[in-house]
Structure formats: C-alpha cells, structure tokens
Amino acid sequence: MSAPLSPDQLEAALRAIGAERYHNLHPFHRALHDGHLTKAQVQAWALNRYYYQARIPAKDATLLARLPTAELRREWRRRIEDHDGTEPGTGGIARWLHLTDGLGLDRGYVESLEGLLPGTRFAVDAYVHFVGERTITEAIASSLTELFSPQIISERVSGMLRNYDFITEETLAYFTPRLTQAPRDSDFALNWVREHARTTEEQTAVLNALKFKCGVLWSMLDALDYAYVAPGHIPPGAFRPVS
Amino acid sequence: MSAPLSPDQLEAALRAIGAERYHNLHPFHRALHDGHLTKAQVQAWALNRYYYQARIPAKDATLLARLPTAELRREWRRRIEDHDGTEPGTGGIARWLHLTDGLGLDRGYVESLEGLLPGTRFAVDAYVHFVGERTITEAIASSLTELFSPQIISERVSGMLRNYDFITEETLAYFTPRLTQAPRDSDFALNWVREHARTTEEQTAVLNALKFKCGVLWSMLDALDYAYVAPGHIPPGAFRPVS
Numbered sequence: 363m364s365a366p367l368s369p370d371q372l373e374a375a376l377r378a379i380g381a382e383r384y385h386n387l388h389p390f391h392r393a394l395h396d397g398h399l400t401k402a403q404v405q406a407w408a409l410n411r412y413y414y415q416a417r418i419p420a421k422d423a424t425l426l427a428r429l430p431t432a433e434l435r436r437e438w439r440r441r442i443e444d445h446d447g448t449e450p451g452t453g454g455i456a457r458w459l460h461l462t463d464g465l466g467l468d469r470g471y472v473e474s475l476e477g478l479l480p481g482t483r484f485a486v487d488a489y490v491h492f493v494g495e496r497t498i499t500e501a502i503a504s505s506l507t508e509l510f511s512p513q514i515i516s517e518r519v520s521g522m523l524r525n526y527d528f529i530t531e532e533t534l535a536y537f538t539p540r541l542t543q544a545p546r547d548s549d550f551a552l553n554w555v556r557e558h559a560r561t562t563e564e565q566t567a568v569l570n571a572l573k574f575k576c577g578v579l580w581s582m583l584d585a586l587d588y589a590y591v592a593p594g595h596i597p598p599g600a601f602r603p604v605s
Numbered sequence: 606m607s608a609p610l611s612p613d614q615l616e617a618a619l620r621a622i623g624a625e626r627y628h629n630l631h632p633f634h635r636a637l638h639d640g641h642l643t644k645a646q647v648q649a650w651a652l653n654r655y656y657y658q659a660r661i662p663a664k665d666a667t668l669l670a671r672l673p674t675a676e677l678r679r680e681w682r683r684r685i686e687d688h689d690g691t692e693p694g695t696g697g698i699a700r701w702l703h704l705t706d707g708l709g710l711d712r713g714y715v716e717s718l719e720g721l722l723p724g725t726r727f728a729v730d731a732y733v734h735f736v737g738e739r740t741i742t743e744a745i746a747s748s749l750t751e752l753f754s755p756q757i758i759s760e761r762v763s764g765m766l767r768n769y770d771f772i773t774e775e776t777l778a779y780f781t782p783r784l785t786q787a788p789r790d791s792d793f794a795l796n797w798v799r800e801h802a803r804t805t806e807e808q809t810a811v812l813n814a815l816k817f818k819c820g821v822l823w824s825m826l827d828a829l830d831y832a833y834v835a836p837g838h839i840p841p842g843a844f845r846p847v848s
Binding site: 382383387389479480481483484485487488491573574576577578580581584585587588589595597598599 | 625626630632722723724726727728730731734816817819820821823824827828830831832838840841842
C-alpha cells in the first residue's frame with residue numbers, strides 16, 4: 363500500500379482519468395460535433411440521452427436521501443431543481459425535450475422510453491444504483507465528470523450549430539445553463555473529495571468511482587455508435603428512424 | 606384493455622418474444638459459432654461472459670431471499686448449487702473458468718473483472734437489480750430465456766468445436782450439464798408464470814420481463830461486437846488482446 367496522495371495529487375489523478383476516459387474522446391461524440399451524422403442518428407442520440415437527463419433527479423434524490431446534514435442536502439437539492447425546474451416547462455429535462463421536439467421526435471414516444479437502447483437503460487440505471495450503494499464520498503466523486511463537461515458542451519454546441527441545418531440555438535437551449543451549473547456543482551464535489559478521501563483506500567475508491575462514471579457515459583455512446591452508425595445493428599424493439 | 610390470454614396463449618407470446626429477441630439472432634453469436642472470430646475475440650467473449658456466470662448466484666440469491674415458502678426456496682436454491690457447486694472446483698462458474706483457462710486467459714485477471722467491458726457490467730447488474738425490485742412473478746419470468754438456451758448451446762458447441770482448433774470438448778464442459786439443467790429450470794418457471802400471470806396487467810409485466818432479459822443478453826453481445834469485431838472500439842481500460 364503506497365502513501366496517500368496529497369489533495370492536489372488526488373485532483374491531478376482525477377483529471378488524468380478524464381483526459382483518458384471522458385466521452386469527448388469517443389468516436390460517436392466526434393462524429394456528432396463534426397457534422398458526420400444524419401438527422402436520424404442525431405435523433406437516436408437525443409432520444410437515448412433523454413433517459414439520462416430524466417433519471418438524473420432520481421440519481422440525485424437517491425443520494426440526497428443519504429446525506430446527513432441540511433447543509434449538504436441543500437447543496438444537493440439544487441441539482442434536482444436544476445433538472446426538474448421550479449414550474450412546468452422549466453428545468454433541464456424540459457429543455458432537453460425542446461431538443462427532441464426540434465429534431466422532430468414525438469414527445470410522447472420520447473417520454474415513453476419505448477425506443478430506448480437496452481445499453482442506455484442499463485448504463486443509466488447503473489449510475490442510479492451506484493449512488494445508492496457506495497459510500498457518500500464515492501457517490502459524490504461519481505459526479506466529477508462535470509469537471510470536464512464545459513469543454514464538451516462548447517465543442518458540441520458550436521459543432522452542431524455549424525454542421526447541421528436542422529439544429530438551432532433554440533433547440534440547444536439545454537446546454538447554456540449547464541455552462542454555469544456544472545462548474546458550480548463540480549467545485550463543490552471536487553472540494554468534498556479532496557477533503558474526505560484521505561486514505562489510500564478512500565482515494566482508490568474515488569478514482570474508481572470516476573472511472574465507473576466515465577464508463578457510464580462512454581458505454582452510452584458505444585451503444586449508439588453500434589446501433590445507429592454504419593453498419594448499424596439496431597436491437598429488436600429499439601427506435602428505428604423513419605427512412 | 607384486452608381480455609387476458611389463456612395460459613397457452615401466454616406461453617405462445619413468450620416463445621414469440623424469444624423468436625424475435627433471443628441472442629442466437631445476434632451477429633456476434635453467429636460469427637462465434639460460424640468460426641469467424643479470432644482467438645482474441647473468443648477470449649473477449651469468454652472473459653466478459655464470465656461476469657454473467659459469476660453473478661448468476663447473486664441474482665438467484667436475491668430472488669431466493671424474497672421467496673415465501675421452503676418449497677419455492679428449495680427449487681430456487683438448486684440453481685445456486687448448479688452454479689456454485691458442492692465443493693471447490695465444481696459448478697458452472699468453475700467450469701466456465703476451465704473455458705477461460707483453455708483460451709489462455711490468466712485466471713486471476715479473469716476473476717479480477719478488471720478488463721470487463723462497462724456494457725457487460727451494467728447489463729448483468731441490471732439483471733441482478735431487476736429480480737430484487739420487480740414482483741416475484743416478473744423475476745421468475747426473467748429467467749425464461751432458458752426456454753431457448755438448449756438450442757443456442759447446441760449451435761454454439763458444435764459450431765465452436767468444428768471451427769476453432771483452440772477449442773476442445775473439455776474446454777466446453779460448461780455447457781453439457783446446462784442441456785439438462787436449463788429445461789428443468791425453465792419448466793418450473795414456465796409453469797409458474799402460466800399459473801400466476803392471469804390478469805392482462807400481470808401478463809404484460811411478464812412479457813416485458815422476458816423482453817428485458819433478452820435485452821440483457823443482446824446488449825452483452827452488442828458491447829462485444831462493438832469493441833472487438835472490426836472496426837474495433839475497445840473502451841479505455843477494457844481487456845486488450847495481446848497481438
């Protein structure tokens with residue numbers, strides 16, 4: 363067992379995981395923002411990613427239920443407000459539905475989850491279960507992919523606006539608030555992890571938690587790339603674009 | 606809401622799901638038994654499938670803990686004995702490790718799960734969670750893919766023996782007992798479902814449980830095909846064959 367890392371060393375190790383495993387490196391992400399996808403493929407991405415957005419409040423509520431102090435719960439509750447909004451039509455999930463609307467997908471079909479890839483469902487559900495089953499510090503560490511999200515969001519928004527005539531700034535409205543919410547959230551989570559993961563065992567656990575979460579996001583793109591990008595292997599029952 | 610199905614109609618509807626969604630129809634399965642895979646690709650299959658084998662007793666114990674009578678628990682306990690054996694070196698998991706040994710994989714590496722595809726882990730864990738969260742009848746129904754397994758096993762064994770010089774009858778010893786265990790288990794599960802899923806709602810739930818389980822097995826092959834068959838997109842951290 364080696365000596366524990368300093369907080370700065372731990373942060374550097376976390377950032378190194380992102381540099382190797384964050385899904386901005388995935389071929390599907392590159393194809394998405396480089397304009398190499400068809401509208402049907404972008405629809406499949408938005409439809410599947412909807413399930414991630416829709417389950418984030420369940421993930422955060424699962425952790426919220428386990429947090430010991432009102433201060434911590436207030437911090438974490440804000441994430442649920444960001445996604446569920448303060449009144450009908452507000453919040454991240456509603457903004458994501460603007461995107462699927464703008465791509466011409468039927469909202470009832472999107473919300474029914476009927477056309478979801480099994481791989482999407484299993485990856486997202488794994489994330490919800492993870493925050494219920496692991497230590498609170500591991501659960502918080504699994505949110506640290508938000509350290510890397512401002513970069514992917516800016517790549518995605520500028521690339522998609524430039525490359526697809528069916529994408530407008532209005533349909534991408536989901537992402538604008540995330541550029542300020544994600545750094546605020548990841549600052550809190552990073553400080554928590556720096557302070558609470560002190561032993562080598564705890565530090566290994568938080569590094570593995572971030573690897574786990576990178577695997578969630580990565581495998582969602584695996585499933586999309588496998589199903590919808592050539593040669594195309596859409597599993598039985600999943601969304602089939604209208605050709 | 607339509608009228609409930611008769612038990613025979615329900616069984617026919619379950620078998621129709623298998624005919625459309627069971628993983629014997631997946632391109633990776635066909636490539637595996639037709640001899641189109643390299644040894645490295647067969648290694649990747651065996652390594653990932655090991656996690657499924659290794660978690661089956663956890664799946665069955667999760668359900669066992671919820672069963673109300675000693676009679677039911679004795680029936681279900683037999684499945685755990687089949688996989689875990691009665692002494693060291695016996696049972697389905699030990700036989701699976703003969704296969705990974707025979708393929709030249711390091712046993713410690715296989716058991717460490719380090720090289721597992723995230724998609725494999727999420728699919729298998731989804732199955733374990735399913736049997737803990739759904740009704741007992743849905744949990745039992747999710748085992749009904751065993752109705753279709755004798756066919757896939759015979760295709761797999763004969764195809765692999767014929768097409769790969771690195772495969773022997775001894776390395777495939779896992780499958781022989783399954784040819785008698787699976788029908789015995791699926792007979793019980795099918796009779797249970799025929800008897801207990803009487804309302805339309807219950808019948809829809811068991812049909813969806815079997816679709817879910819087909820999705821588990823299918824998406825495990827999706828992940829393998831995407832990662833290891835051309836063009837090959839092995840995610841960061843997963844098993845990389847020695848070339």
